[in-house]
Amino acid sequence: MSTLREVLETHVRDGSVPGAVGLVARGGRADVQAVGRADTGGGAPMASDSIFRIASLTKPITAAAAMMLIEDGRIGLDAPVAPWLPELASPVAVRTPESPVDDVVPATRPINVLDLLTFRAGYGFPSDFSLPAVAPLFGELKQAPPQPQAVAAPDAWMAALSRIPLLHQPGEAWLYNTCSDILGVLIARVSGQSLPEFLAERLFEPLGMADTGFEVPAQKLDRFTSYYRAGEAGVLELVDAPDGQWSSMPDFPSAAGGLVSTVGDWHAFGRMLLADGTVGDRPLLTSESVRQMTTDHLTPAQRKASGLFTEGQGWGFGGSVDVERTDPWNVPGRYGWVGGTGTTAHIVPATGTIAIMLSQVEMAGPQHPMTMRDFWRHVAGE
Structure with a gap:
């Protein structure tokens, strides 16, 4: 089986992505690999703490925040x-x-x-x-x-x-x-708080997610990756540079896709979910809230109608839930999602696995790109 580094390097070599950072963690041990560069112009090498626009990997975080307000009785x-x-x-x-x-x-x-x-x-x-x-x-x-x-x-x-x-x-x-x-x-x-304030106080600070937010401050721009889409003949075209749209706080902090983060920060969020809502000895969510987040709530007809978005899988709160093994990487109970900027993150409660891959090329549509599929195959042990 190819190593995580080999899987990521394959897609850097063929020009699919300028770089990527992957993390696969099981049983307290994490394999983290950073390959390629932060941009196409020969810029800084990708690093384990490189910052990415995580797009829809924001959604599970938003769902967790909403569950906190439910637990508060608000x-x-x-x-x-x-x-x-x-x-x-x-x-x-x-x-x-x-x-x-x-x-x-x-x-x-x-x-x-x-x-x-x-x-x-x-x-x-x-x-x-x-x-x-x-x-x-x-x-x-x-x-x-x-x-x-x-x-x-x-x-x-x-x-x-x-x-x-x-x-x-x-x-x-x-x-x-x-x-x-x-x-x-x-x-x-x-x-009664702004969304950035609430997320920082209730999730990011307790979890040590120091690089997650809706903007990248000037002192961190050297770790912020550029963002691309594939143009004609697959040539990568710059969509947003590090000093672009995420260099200041937006008027509308998007709870659907506005966050930036690192593999380490999302790993901390994933560990909290696997630990039934706790970090250390501090409970952030109850185990029941985590169960509700990571349980499929759709009917069979609703799953079928979701089409390419979930590829027939279920939906919990803020993320998909595998309900059957239709592909090697589909494990019943796997929870997580993908981001349109080329990101993916899942937890697998049955095996205690957290798998995260962050890259910086926009998805062409709901169909998941080969970069993600090859990463999932690696996580599944193929």
Whole structure:
């Protein structure tokens, strides 16, 4: 079997990525490998503490933060969100998913916290991006590859959201992404803190996640990687440089995909989940909250309809949950997710495994790239 370093180096050599950092931890031992460089211009070598835009690896962290507020008694899973998000007090849904945005009917019931955590509130991306009600998510909400400085502040963002109809009735279907951003606004309004402040106080500081946040301060820019997408003939095109969109705090800290982090920081978060919510002897979450986060909440029909996003797997709170072994790396109970900037992180409770791979090339769509698939095969022991 190839070593972790060999797996990552294969994709650096073929030009798929400028560099990558991988971590595979089991039983208190971690193999960490950094290969390639932080940019395509012969810049600094990739290091174990290189900082990446982790995109949707933000989502499990957001879910954990929401569970903290539930444990505090500030909100409940079944509680309607309208008292804190009055913009969603009277939502409407398109008559059918194919209907134009002005052909709407009232929502059959209020949106609740569980709907947001399970991505079944009615807002978000389906497998068919061409549906009329999907277009406003791109145009008005900037629900696309992360562009933090382009998104309106939370109150204005929620006002725009209130004018967009649901694609499905609450609880009816799993839709990607938007629910995490709504959840971030909910966390801020319920807690009375900004989302960055709440995450720093309740998660990042207790876990020692010193390099995780919504911006990269000037003194850390030398560790911040550049971000690319594959252009014509696979040539990598720069999307964002270290001194670009993450060099200052955005007006809208995206709870769906706005964080930067390192493999070490996300490893600390993963260890907390594997330890039933504790760090050292300090409980951050109850074991029941962790169980709810890492348990599939979808119906078989909802899993099937999720299409390429989850590849038929289930969904917990903020991440996918493997429910069957459809590929060598699918292990029932594996929890985690992928990020559109070329990142992936999972925990496998049955084996005590944490697997993280951070790279810096944008995914072309929901289909997982070979960089990730080869990494998962390595973790699975192929």
